[in-house]
Amino acid sequence: MPRIDLDAYVAANARSWVRLEELVKQRRRTGAEADELVDRYQQVATHLSVVRTSAPDGELVAHLSSLLGRARISMLAARVPSWRGVARFFTEQFPAALYRLRWWWLGCLAGNVLVTGIMMIWLAQHPAVEQNLLSPEQVDQLVNNDFESYYSENAAGAFAAHVWLNNAWVSALCIALGILGLPVLWLLFQNVANLAIVGSIMVRHDRGDLFWGLILPHGLLELTCVFVAGGIGLRLFWSWIEPGALSRAAALARAGRTAVTVALGLAVVLAISGVIEAFVTPSPLPTWARIAIGVLAEVVFLAYVFVVGRAAASRGETGDVSATLLEDRAATQA
Structure with a gap:
């Protein structure tokens, strides 16, 4: 994958990272906010993958990794067993x-x-x-x-x-x-x-x-x-x-x-x-x-x-845990 302009990439996506930070800090969320947390988590995981591959910046990688880690903990803490599960x-x-x-x-x-x-x-x-x-x-x-x-x-x-x-x-x-x-x-x-x-x-x-x-x-x-x-x-x-x-x-x-x-x-x-x-x-x-x-x-x-x-x-089920509970990985395209 070709290198990207890191400054431009940060400017384009910083709002998503800030929003994920806000959702993580919230003690209570509505159903829509809980869904948004999952969507933002997946989005930022993709951003992290792009940065690691195309413009590895140690400070930014550490920041996004930490943010995703806290988001994952937040999602797990909010995960309540349901009859559907x-x-x-x-x-x-x-x-x-x-x-x-x-x-x-x-x-x-x-x-x-x-x-x-x-x-x-x-x-x-x-x-x-x-x-x-x-x-x-x-x-x-x-x-x-x-x-x-x-x-x-x-x-x-x-x-x-x-x-x-x-x-x-x-x-x-x-x-x-x-x-x-x-x-x-x-x-x-x-x-x-x-x-x-x-x-x-x-x-x-x-x-x-x-x-x-x-x-x-x-x-x-x-x-x-x-x-x-x-x-x-x-x-x-x-x-x-x-x-x-x-x-x-x-x-x-x-x-x-x-x-x-x-x-x-x-x-x-x-x-x-x-x-x-x-x-x-x-x-x-x-x-x-x-x-x-x-x-x-x-x-x-x-x-x-x-x-x-x-x-x-x-249907593709393996018996493994959900991919959202595994470490942050996202496929990217060149």
């Missing part, structure tokens, strides 16, 4: 993030299901391992009492909250520790190992119908959420191993922001799973009805990802 999150950002990253969590899901199946078959064929893990009395207590009573020994509401907190914590750990890679694999292995051990014991003692009847209603959606978190965590790890065209810092930042989107959405999905576990799993409904509810919940989630998420992604 919540609706956009669940119809655009969250499903788009799930869809765009589908191969990561679908691979995680398939791998964990395969490992669980192999472990259950192997453990069922090697009863000596069971004897090393639990005493005969503990096995008897698990098979005849503990496994079933776990779902009904506490009040449903309190149990739902406990389950939600536990699963949300595991999912959050999978995402938060994703940057390190290996801890995510360890968390996932612990999760499926416990499932495989209990499942093999129940099946070997002819209580497989009880095991599957109590696990499947809530477990399909619950474990899918955990595997989604694991896949997103591994994607976060891979973002700094193989950043592509971005710098490692930029790639990690973008993956991290999308991971936060997924974590927030999963908290809601896990709450639904917790309600199913507390109110449906121990209910007197026939086994086929309870499992059908679990299958329906899983189908609805997958449809949400591959119908709503695919549509949102096709």
Whole structure:
């Protein structure tokens, strides 16, 4: 881009900078003034980009950067969550993030299901391992009492909250520790190992119908959420191993922001799973009805990802935060 006459450029645009300064200093704004603040912010961000590219003046760049920084803080402070924003999150950002990253969590899901199946078959064929893990009395207590009573020994509401907190914590750990890679694999292995051990014991003692009847209603959606978190965590790890065209810092930042989107959405999905576990799993409904509810919940989630998420992604939604919340960048033309 050719150099510009800086004095002329300042004279032409100084009024916009002064107006943005005035809007930033206002404690209260009307709706029109709030809209003007956003418009002026974007306008001055473009001015800053032009100055940086065509007539880099340190003092002016510092002034405009400071002004934009204060404007951004002002916009964030005035940003009040609305039903429209919540609706956009669940119809655009969250499903788009799930869809765009589908191969990561679908691979995680398939791998964990395969490992669980192999472990259950192997453990069922090697009863000596069971004897090393639990005493005969503990096995008897698990098979005849503990496994079933776990779902009904506490009040449903309190149990739902406990389950939600536990699963949300595991999912959050999978995402938060994703940057390190290996801890995510360890968390996932612990999760499926416990499932495989209990499942093999129940099946070997002819209580497989009880095991599957109590696990499947809530477990399909619950474990899918955990595997989604694991896949997103591994994607976060891979973002700094193989950043592509971005710098490692930029790639990690973008993956991290999308991971936060997924974590927030999963908290809601896990709450639904917790309600199913507390109110449906121990209910007197026939086994086929309870499992059908679990299958329906899983189908609805997958449809949400591959119908709503695919549509949102096709409209350009990425699951990242709004561009207005990122650092001041504006495209300019020569």
